[in-house]
Amino acid sequence: MPIEFGDVKKGMVIVGPDDGQLYQVLDRDLNTPGNWRAILQLKLKNLKTGTITNNRVRPQDKVELAFLDKREMEYIYQDAGGYVFMDTETFDQVTLPADMVGELMLYMKPNTRAHVVFYEGKALSLELPASVVLQVTETEPSIKGATAAAQYKSATLETGLKIQVPPFINVGELVKVDTRTGEYLERVKE
Numbered sequence: 001m002p003i004e005f006g007d008v009k010k011g012m013v014i015v016g017p018d019d020g021q022l023y024q025v026l027d028r029d030l031n032t033p034g035n036w037r038a039i040l041q042l043k044l045k046n047l048k049t050g051t052i053t054n055n056r057v058r059p060q061d062k063v064e065l066a067f068l069d070k071r072e073m074e075y076i077y078q079d080a081g082g083y084v085f086m087d088t089e090t091f092d093q094v095t096l097p098a099d100m101v102g103e104l105m106l107y108m109k110p111n112t113r114a115h116v117v118f119y120e121g122k123a124l125s126l127e128l129p130a131s132v133v134l135q136v137t138e139t140e141p142s143i144k145g146a147t148a149a150a151q152y153k154s155a156t157l158e159t160g161l162k163i164q165v166p167p168f169i170n171v172g173e174l175v176k177v178d179t180r181t182g183e184y185l186e187r188v189k190e
Helices: 098-107
Strands: 002-004 013-015 022-031 039-046 052-057 062-065 068-079 082-087 093-096 113-119 122-127 131-139 153-157 162-165 174-178 184-188
Touching: 068 093, 082 098, 093 122, 098 122, 153 174, 162 174, 162 184
Parallel strands: none
Antiparallel strands: 002 062, 013 022, 013 062, 022 039, 039 052, 068 082, 068 113, 082 093, 113 122, 131 153, 131 174, 153 162, 174 184
């Protein structure tokens, strides 16, 4: 359904009029200089390539709004084609290629749930939960009398993710990790 560029808001996803690719609106600035024509400056992110561009458009021109379908899915396993996710309601499976999910899979272990975003039935991106709980598989031994304010040490988690943890964390313990920053949040008791 086409709408006017003037009605486009931050966060919306539009179909590029020139190339048919999907763009997320990062920012918009409407400039109406006196009795001149209004110009709308849009900052757009190409969802396929990740490149950010600035576009000047007329507010009355039309653009196609993209309707995205976000589904909760569970990561099941990895195969030669990529990472297999299962829809938690319909049990349909979809394989996301490694180049699409990349580093995000360092936060995912089997049976972890996340959201997969679809456009016209095709998987577009993966959205992780805000935090995940992972087990420490490798780190230096803890130091007696260490406090949380002391220096952090490196640790490797069960998915291969490397993070900094407080010195009192040991191998085998569960830690909560922020998926947006990759930072240690807290120790989790089983």
